[in-house]
Amino acid sequence: MRGFLATFLRELFILKNRFFRMMLSFSVNPTLYIIAFGIGLGKHVKINGKSYLEFLIPGLIAATSMMQAFAINVEVNIARFYLKVFEEFQAAPVSPIGYALGEIFGGITRAFMATFVILIIAFIAGVKIYLTPLFFLAVFFNAFIFASLGLTSAMLIKSHADQALVTNFIITPMMFLGGTFFPTKNLPALIKPIIESLPLTVVSHTLRNIALYNKYKPQSFLILAVISVITLLIAVASVRKGKD
DSSP, X not given: OTTHHHHHHHHHHHHHHTHHHHHHHHHHHHHHHIIIIIIIITTTOEETTEEHHHXXXXXXXXXXXXXXXHTHHHHHHHHHHTSOXXXXXXXXXXXXXXXXXXXXHHHHHHHHHHHHHHHHHHHHTTOOOOOOHHHHHHHHHHHHHHHHHHHHHHHHOOSHHHHHHHIIIIIHHHHHHSSSSSOGGGSOTTTHHHHHTSHHHHHXXXXXXXXXXXXXXXXXXXXXXXXXHHHHHHHHHHHHXXXX
């Protein structure tokens, strides 16, 4: 765990210096989605007794927290390729797991900042949802998993072009298919089991059940906890490989 605090504090200083710009950028896409899909397109649409706007908010939180947590890959790439910060961590007495957790918790912080922005927008739009500790625990697991995957991709991929391919071919499709904008029960039977096994889909369902109906499936949190441990181990292994 050596170096966790130093790595995490560095990420917090970066967030502090960019705070207002980042909060503004976090608000743009959710606002557009809420206006276009939630208010414009889905004003009179009902799903399971709830308005489409109410249905949309939890999925939007799941997708946005995923994207912002995964986005640490950009910061890590810049730190590695241009600022040479990773080389300084290599020379310092920083353990791979300490460095990994520092970066991951930086991604989690970004994800929660984006989550609170969406909750504020939802409140202004008049959406009423249940906000329980389990709701935020699900957001935490979601951010932890995708921040771990973001760090892994940044450690293993050697160029920004390849990094963009990962986002375009894996993360973006998952955002649109992972239960964010529509119920996964409407998917074709051939791909439905695959989509419903994705971490984002599990998080979307969990957040939606808690936010709209104040209920949840305990096994969902067990699944997310197991995936979190696996992705952390993969991230730590990628950091060790990056040090070689």
